[in-house]
Amino acid sequence: MNGSFLIEAFQAPSSYAQNLGNFFNDLGVDPYLESNCRFRAFSQYQKTNDKFEKLGTSTFMQSSDVNRLIGNVERKFEDISPLLDQHPDFQNLLKAFLERTNVDTSKQPIGVHQIRVVCSQDKSGSPAPEGIHQDGFDFVGIFCVKRDNIAGAFTQIFSSPVDQHPHMSTTLEENQFIIFNDRRYFHYVTETLPALQDKSGLRDVFVFTA
Numbered sequence: 001m002n003g004s005f006l007i008e009a010f011q012a013p014s015s016y017a018q019n020l021g022n023f024f025n026d027l028g029v030d031p032y033l034e035s036n037c038r039f040r041a042f043s044q045y046q047k048t049n050d051k052f053e054k055l056g057t058s059t060f061m062q063s064s065d066v067n068r069l070i071g072n073v074e075r076k077f078e079d080i081s082p083l084l085d086q087h088p089d090f091q092n093l094l095k096a097f098l099e100r101t102n103v104d105t106s107k108q109p110i111g112v113h114q115i116r117v118v119c120s121q122d123k124s125g126s127p128a129p130e131g132i133h134q135d136g137f138d139f140v141g142i143f144c145v146k147r148d149n150i151a152g153a154f155t156q157i158f159s160s161p162v163d164q165h166p167h168m169s170t171t172l173e174e175n176q177f178i179i180f181n182d183r184r185y186f187h188y189v190t191e192t193l194p195a196l197q198d199k200s201g202l203r204d205v206f207v208f209t210a
């Protein structure tokens with residue numbers, strides 16, 4: 001592991017969110033949350049030559065040490081769309097994640113969770129229902145593709161799970177990418193509510209793990 005990397009946030013070109021946004025409209029519902037407020041796909045990628053190639057259908061499991069809500073459960077989601085795999089902007093996001101983290105993808109493939117969280121006036125959305133947590137990897141990245149009529153969803157980084165105040169609390173705007181050391185920090189994303197109450201809101205992100 002590259003232990004020296006701690007945290008970095010940066011802005012990608014504004015065309016990324018525009019080009020990648022449509023890939024979130026057909027996501028299947030996350031069957032592991034009762035609320036039906038989360039939609040999700042998951043795949044893993046390895047770097048071969050100059051491209052990132054998807055591994056076969058992948059399942060995802062977190063130990064109950066890091067996920068008290070759905071720990072030690074093998075979760076199966078739809079694969080990320082093959083059209084998205086090959087999209088140059090998506091490939092560039094994988095490249096940006098690899099450049100910071102320097103993982104050997106032949107040993108530790110990069111997991112990508114494609115996630116939509118929706119909310120309405122009477123039903124808040126929970127991007128991180130497990131609370132302040134680690135994902136159980138060396139590195140985690142979150143790239144925001146869309147915030148539509150959303151209040152809340154502050155991305156927060158903590159030094160410990162019992163900290164009263166986050167080390168960092170920020171709104172990850174569209175086209176912003178934050179990458180951090182998951183061994184060093186804990187993270188949380190606050191609940192979402194619609195900014196305008198009479199219509200629903202949604203937030204689309206990619207979460208990278210390695």
Ligand SMILES: [Fe+2]
Pocket residue numbers: 128133134135187
């Ligand atoms: Fe997480």
